[in-house]
Amino acid sequence: MVLACSAWCCSGGVSISRQRMxxxxxxxxxxxxxxxxxxxxxxxVIDCVHVSHQPAFDHxxxxxxxxxxxxxxxxxxLYDENKxxxxxxxxxxxxxxxQLWHANGRCPEDTxxxxxxKREDVLRASSIKRFGKKKQLNLRHPMSSEPDLxxxxxxxxxxxxxxxxxxxxxxxxxxxxxxxxxxPNEFSLSQLWxxxxxxxxxxxxxxxxxxxSPDLYGDNNTRLFTYWTSDAYQATGxxxxxxxxxxxxxxxxxxxxxxxxxxxxxGPQYDISLLVWKDPKEGHWWLxxxxxxxxxxxxxxxxxxxxxxxxxxEWGGEVVNSEPGGQHTSTQMGSGHFPEDGxxxxxxxxxxxxxxxxxxxxxPKGMGTFTEQSxxxxxxxxxxxxxxxxFYYGGPGRSSNCP
Numbered sequence: 001m002v003l004a005c006s007a008w009c010c011s012g013g014v015s016i017s018r019q020r021m022x023x024x025x026x027x028x029x030x031x032x033x034x035x036x037x038x039x040x041x042x043x044x045v046i047d048c049v050h051v052s053h054q055p056a057f058d059h060x061x062x063x064x065x066x067x068x069x070x071x072x073x074x075x076x077x078l079y080d081e082n083k084x085x086x087x088x089x090x091x092x093x094x095x096x097x098x099q100l101w102h103a104n105g106r107c108p109e110d111t112x113x114x115x116x117x118k119r120e121d122v123l124r125a126s127s128i129k130r131f132g133k134k135k136q137l138n139l140r141h142p143m144s145s146e147p148d149l150x151x152x153x154x155x156x157x158x159x160x161x162x163x164x165x166x167x168x169x170x171x172x173x174x175x176x177x178x179x180x181x182x183x184p185n186e187f188s189l190s191q192l193w194x195x196x197x198x199x200x201x202x203x204x205x206x207x208x209x210x211x212x213s214p215d216l217y218g219d220n221n222t223r224l225f226t227y228w229t230s231d232a233y234q235a236t237g238x239x240x241x242x243x244x245x246x247x248x249x250x251x252x253x254x255x256x257x258x259x260x261x262x263x264x265x266x267g268p269q270y271d272i273s274l275l276v277w278k279d280p281k282e283g284h285w286w287l288x289x290x291x292x293x294x295x296x297x298x299x300x301x302x303x304x305x306x307x308x309x310x311x312x313x314e315w316g317g318e319v320v321n322s323e324p325g326g327q328h329t330s331t332q333m334g335s336g337h338f339p340e341d342g343x344x345x346x347x348x349x350x351x352x353x354x355x356x357x358x359x360x361x362x363x364p365k366g367m368g369t370f371t372e373q374s375x376x377x378x379x380x381x382x383x384x385x386x387x388x389x390x391f392y393y394g395g396p397g398r399s400s401n402c403p
Contacts, residue, residue, distance in 0.1 A: 019128075023128060026131065029058065032049040032114065035108060036111070040101035040104060041100050041104065042219070048107035048112070048251070050111055051112050055114075055242075059244035059245060068247075070249075071279050071282075071297070073279055073280055073359060074277070075277050075359050075361045077362075097262075098259070098260065099260065109251060112250065113254035113257070115256045124215055132239050132242025132243060156319050156321050157317065158394060160349070160352070160393075161367065163368075167354050168278040169310075172273070172353070175271040175348055176271060177347055179335070180331065183324050185322055187320050189211035191315075192315045194206040194207070194276055195313065196303065196310050203231070206226075208276060224256065226246060230302055239255075245298060246298050247296050247297055247299065248295060249296045250289075250294065265344070266345060272289065273351075285300070285303075316379060316393050328373075328398040333377045333397070340392075341392075342392065352391075369381060369391070378395055
């Protein structure tokens with residue numbers, strides 16, 4: 001079988017055989033020996049890898065690291081939201097979700113589930129070196145109080161944000177959709193951002209949410225994801241467990257795996273709750289999924305500014321607009337509905353909180369909003385007894401109002 005030679009594999013005289021070797025080495029480095037493997041209904045293979053053999057420990061600073069199997073502290077007031085949610089009206093009740101691979105098994109104790117990387121996954125990347133990384137963005141400093149998210153290589157957003165203080169984490173509940181993607185090189189995601197530093201070359205970012213990314217995963221499934229960088233997406237960090245850094249401890253949830261079921265237009269709403277917080281004792285940034293699953297942590301040494309605290313937190317949606325055919329993309333953000341369509345149709349973040357310097361979960365103060373083109377993707381905030389601080393966001397992309 002002859003391997004097709006992409007632009008990046010043949011440039012500079014790189015031979016097909018050398019490309020094969022590089023791809024093979026990269027896949028071997030990422031796919032650690034499995035104790036057990038589970039075939040997911042969506043075609044993924046989930047490898048159950050011993051917690052001490054995960055990709056994080058390829059990092060030179062983690063060679064002798066002792067895994068912390070649980071955080072020293074959770075934020076105060078973590079489960080107060082349940083009191084509010086239990087009183088929600090039946091109209092606005094949502095349901096929790098799981099991951100598709102659970103249908104065919106679970107990983108044993110002391111292992112973590114890792115989505116197996118295939119050769120075609122690596123070959124879709126712009127280069128072997130950039131596989132699993134976001135494209136480098138031309139970041140600009142914020143103008144006045146607006147977050148610096150203007151026209152970053154075609155990236156468009158509809159977000160809420162807070163800035164101007166010291167933040168030690170955030171918690172939010174997000175309903176999950178399966179937005180349509182026009183071009184394979186585009187994506188649509190909904191996430192939270194923990195940010196530190198300027199918007200120059202030193203930006204620190206921790207990110208978590210759900211995304212649809214054909215380029216990264218080879219399909220249009222909605223998947224749980226994380227990301228981190230300490231140098232504005234240049235050399236450090238990656239999605240999920242594609243590089244060393246994030247240390248996973250959960251045997252239940254696989255980064256990059258499909259999540260199911262998905263919210264229905266006018267029907268049942270399914271959402272995920274995400275919490276990221278800084279352990280005041282060890283200084284690590286922890287990630288929790290729902291009420292039950294502490295997934296793992298980013299060690300504090302990975303970061304410069306975030307080794308102390310975050311200076312901005314953002315929540316919302318992002319798409320890539322590659323302007324196919326010279327027109328705005330029809331890639332949807334969130335559900336593809338505008339915020340004014342409301343519950344059951346529009347995407348939302350609800351029960352939004354931030355972690356303060358005393359490790360308490362508090363409502364955000366002075367929450368602002370931002371979008372590049374509100375006629376394509378928009379955001380509207382609100383506050384209620386059941387949902388606390390919330391917002392609806394999203395849109396269809398190209399339409400009669402968004403040429």
